[in-house]
Amino acid sequence: MKPVRLPASATNALPRWGLFALCLIYILSGLFGRDPWKTDDAAGFGVMWTMANGGLEDWLWPHIVGLPMADEGPLAYWIGALCIKLFGWLLGDALAARIATAGFFLLGSLSVWYATYQLGRRSEAQPLRLAFGGQPEPRDFGRTLADGALLIYLGCLGLLLHSHYTSAKALHVSLIALAIYATVRLFEKESVRTAAGLGAVLGLLVLTRGWVAPLALWLAIAVLAGIRSKALMAKTAIVSLATAVAISEIWLATNYYVRPFNSSPFDAWMLWNHRQISLPSIESIRYFTKNVIWFAWPAWPYAGWAVYAWRKQFRAIHIAVPLAFAMTFIVLALINGRPDEGILLPLLPPLAILAAFGLPTMKRGAINAVDWFSVMTLTTCAAFIWLGWIAKQTGWPAKLAKNAFKLAPGFKPEFSLVMFLVAVCVTIGWILLVHWRVSRRPAVLWRAVVLSSGGVILCWVLLTTLWLPWVNYGKSYSGVALQMAEALPEGGACVETNVGPAQRASFAYFGKIPFADFDDIDCDLLLLQDDNRRQDNAKRLIRADEQWRLLWEGRRASDRHERFRLYQKVKR
Structure with a gap:
């Protein structure tokens, strides 16, 4: 029996303009007014800048002015270099490269939304029919779940920094979301065309961060397809694989014939891929369990509840597809010999989608507990950010000001009226959001995550407005x-x-x-x-x-x- 019973009033969707504005605020904060930072951000920009100012060999073999960087793949750097070519004269090379970063984020957000929307409209995902009618229509139910999935995705703590870096990881996580959408379309249409579309996405993943993750996904999707029908499994196994190989061979074959710098990045690229596979170790297990709790918050509690609530229908596509993706990346994280945050990022899209299907089944008490935790924790964080900024500007409280300047010796505080007004506006918006949630007590599904996501975005915007000069001073070379x-x-x-x-x-x-x-x-x-x-x-x-x-x-x-x-x- 389905675990969902809802009235139509619970599926009122968010205004399209509000959702779009939220995504723009999220991604634009942190892209402007800073240098490339001492992370993957500066390294990725270096490859893009080298390509944009080089020739064919530089585009075929990713490197930073002579330092080979062919470990992952060239696709993200190609797009960033193209943005520098097109917009560098107007915006500066560093900001022009971040246009690609913004595009990667929007691609991932749209993919999460549409994948959840398609899954939410399926008959097996619909709520039970009410005795006297009034249950939501499939279209409305799908839109509401999609809104919830996107809010959860935006609220994931692990996405904040990586979605703003000029790196291959920013494109990789978005292509994972696109692969989920392509898989959903494959199971809906079961056609050669949709199988080829999935293969194209897998091929792009190979060109972004190697073949290990795409190969594992191909195997997992083929198993799911085989459960449904042998014909679908054959299309997935043959057409998708052939398309993925054909797309990835564009780069590999060109390198074989051109041999940039009288060599080839193939050996270094293959070595990096092989290092992603090893036996699970104590170190990898410890790293995963220690970091995934905060990295995938708040997606993993809702996703875990969804698996439990839908345990009798776990073979349904709306549970099986995101669960298969999540399990695949959990296994890949555990067998990775060199754990880092890049192996956790692919978990976020499937967990956000899976979490959306846990929202309709959560009890009111659990939702209220999550809301109050979000309000108290995130409001405290926002207040501390404001207090720290005041300390930097005025010297009071003296201890906070001393610690801030101790971490950044020689830093001189700056005051930007525009940044200050933006920070004030988002803070007022947070107060109004909390008041609306507490006073109205809306019954819509996404009420359980709106405060979590809104609070994370509030803190991020405050950091990238009030504290951006200080952070940039500490991370720029x-x-x-x-x-x-x-x-x-x-x-x-x-x-x-x-x-x-x-x-x-x-x-x-x-x-x-x-x-x-x-x-x-x-x-x-x-x-x-x-x-x-x-x-x-x-x-x-x-x-x-x-x-x-x-x-x-x-x-x-x-x-x-x-x-x-x-x-x-x-x-x-």
Whole structure:
């Protein structure tokens, strides 16, 4: 028996303009007024910038001015480089690359919404018919569930930073959502065309972050298709796989024939893929259990409840498809030998969709408990963000101001009227939302997540308005890059270095440092990075038979441990 019994009044959908405005506020906050940060953000931008300012070889072999970066795949960087080509002259290269990031996010949001909408309209997902009528129509029920899924997706804590970075991970999570939608369409139409569409998405996933996840998804979807019919399984197994291979071969085959820089990224790319597969270890299990709780909040509690509530109908497509995707990525996370947040991101779209089907079955007491937890926790976080900003601007409370400036020595507070007004507006909007939820007590399905999602977006907007200059000061390499550029001697041919991808990209972009390329063998300049905490000695990285003269030494003011040293070879 179905666990859902609802009146039509519970399926009033959110206004389209409100949902669209919420998505725009979410993604636009944090894209403007900052530099590429010391994370995947700067590294991904470095690859895009190198492509945009290079030739065919640079587009075929992703790299950061000579540092190979073919581990994941080129698709996200191709799109970002194209945005730099088209809009860099108007917006600047860094902001132009983030147009691709915004596009990735909107693609993922639309895919989550439409996949849930299609699943919510299916007959097996509909609520029980009421004795005297008045149950919701399939279309209205699907729209309400889709609104709830999108709100849950926006509220996931793990999505916040990664959806704003210029990295392959931002595109990867959106393509996972698109793959769910393509799978839903495949089970609805069961045609060769929909199978080819699913294969196209899987092929794009291969070009984004390797073949491990697409292959695992293909196997899981083929098993689901086989449960329904052998014909559907054959279409999935043959047509989808053939299409995915054909799309991914575009890049691989071109590299084979062109051989950029007299080599190929294929070996490094395959090695990175193989490292994603190993036996489950204590480290991977510990990492997963420790981080997934906060990373997938608030999706996982609702998703877990949905699986329990629909346990007698778990073979229904609206439960089986997102559950299969979620289980696939849980397994991949546990067998990954090098756990990081990138292996948790693909969990968010299927969990958000699955969580939407838990909303109609939740008890009022559970919903109220979640609401009050969200109000108390997120309001406290927002108040602390405001208080910290006031401390930075005025010096009161003194302890908070001291701690803020201690973490960012040399930082000078800035006041932006526009940012201040935006922060005030979103805070007022949060107060009005809480008042509406408490006073009206609406019966609509998405009431259980509107405060959770709204509070997360409130805190994010406050951080990216009031605190953005402070965060940017601590995560940008622009200052130290410009200092080093001034110490660079005239006519320096190339610079060898051991710095990481984010630092290399920032120094090349801000300081125009001529790093050694694929063809550079012997350079007169050497840039070394070490860490005081590990008591690294930069001189150990210099060959004993060579003599070097120290030209410059510096670091970011916000990082007391990281050091950079520029040397010039002494000619004998």
